[in-house]
Each structure stands twice: as structure tokens, then as C-alpha cells.
Amino acid sequence: MPRTHQELLARAKWMRSNPTPAEARLWYNLRANRFEAVKFSHQVVIFPYIADFVARSQKFVIEVDGDTHADDGAYDTRRTAWLEHQGYRVIRFTNADVMNNLDGVLETISVALGTAPLPDPLP
Structure with missing residues (x-):
């Protein structure tokens, strides 16, 4: 595995163990299929990024943005565009x-899940 992937995986693991208070609060509601029986994962590498919460079956990403995101809206815009190009629907909360x-x-997540793109059918 390339070093970059290993570094991202290590960072994602660290972030899972050290969530922000907002991430911990949202994760409590999303984890273990608690939310609408959808399986979410926390701090997922979608190379070259780490997404806060991902429902892979729905190709759905939830980002929780802290103060550091306020400084670089252009980065978040590029990141969202890249994830959407990969087929994910992305929603953001502060x-x-x-x-x-x-x-x-x-409630917003619930509505968005109802309109998230479905994954491509298996060949």
C-alpha cells in the first residue's frame, strides 16, 4: 500500500478515537444502524480524502465542519466536487x-437519504 494511503488510514483511525464533541454527538445517533437502519462508518478514507461519516450503500457522505473549515471554503468546494464526481452525495453541517x-x-439527513443516489447495479 502506498505510504500516502497508510498515512491517511492512520490519521482516520486517530480521528475516530478523538472525535470533536459535535462528531461524537452525531456518531452516537448514526452508529450501529440506529438511524433508519442505514450502516454508517466514521472517518472513512475515500482517497485522497477522509470523510466524516459515510453510508456506503447509499453513496452518501456527511461532513461536520469545525472552525478550521471556515478559512478554506475553496478546499471544501473542491473536495465536495471530487466526492460527487465519484458518485457520492455530500451534505455539510457546522x-x-x-x-x-x-x-x-x-431530519435533514433523513430527507437527504431519501434522495441520495443509489449505487450502480452490479454488472
């Missing part, structure tokens, strides 16, 4: 959204 309006965030 830490404040998750901490102050969790019910609204979960």
Missing part, C-alpha cells in the same frame, strides 16, 4: 448545527 439543533440535522 459543529454549531449539530450541537444546537441535532433534531434538525437528523
